[in-house]
Amino acid sequence: MPPDTDDMRRDVWVAMWRGLRCRCPRCGEAWLFHHYLEQVDRCPVCGEPLAGYKVGLFLPLIVVTLVMFVIAVIMLAMELAGHGNPLVYLYVLVPASVVVLLAILPSSKGALIGLFWAKDLSDVLDR
Numbered sequence: 001m002p003p004d005t006d007d008m009r010r011d012v013w014v015a016m017w018r019g020l021r022c023r024c025p026r027c028g029e030a031w032l033f034h035h036y037l038e039q040v041d042r043c044p045v046c047g048e049p050l051a052g053y054k055v056g057l058f059l060p061l062i063v064v065t066l067v068m069f070v071i072a073v074i075m076l077a078m079e080l081a082g083h084g085n086p087l088v089y090l091y092v093l094v095p096a097s098v099v100v101l102l103a104i105l106p107s108s109k110g111a112l113i114g115l116f117w118a119k120d121l122s123d124v125l126d127r
């Protein structure tokens with residue numbers, strides 16, 4: 001089997017940047033999702049099969065860890081500044097964390113799909 005020249009050109013950061021922008025990791029032109037988090041099976045521009053790149057539970061692990069880290073830093077800064085209030089945490093930070101989490105989910109999934117595509121971590125065996 002001859003070496004696939006396309007695999008040699010798979011730059012991780014370029015693929016993740018394109019995925020972060022919710023674009024195809026190969027061409028960067030077409031949308032990666034046709035619904036909120038439902039990825040396309042194949043890129044309509046370059047024809048790259050993308051259905052095999054499943055991020056699974058790695059996505060919530062990354063996103064929840066990132067959001068909780070930011071919330072913890074904000075809470076620590078508020079406590080150190082003397083403005084710590086449990087009601088502020090409950091009524092502002094909890095809804096804000098849910099909104100931020102939902103807002104960054106597609107971009108995070110795109111970046112992970114870009115990473116998996118660049119590392120060729122597809123669950124399809126016959127590629």
Ligand SMILES: [Zn+2]
Pocket residue numbers: 024025026027028029030043044045046047048
């Ligand atoms: Zn494409």
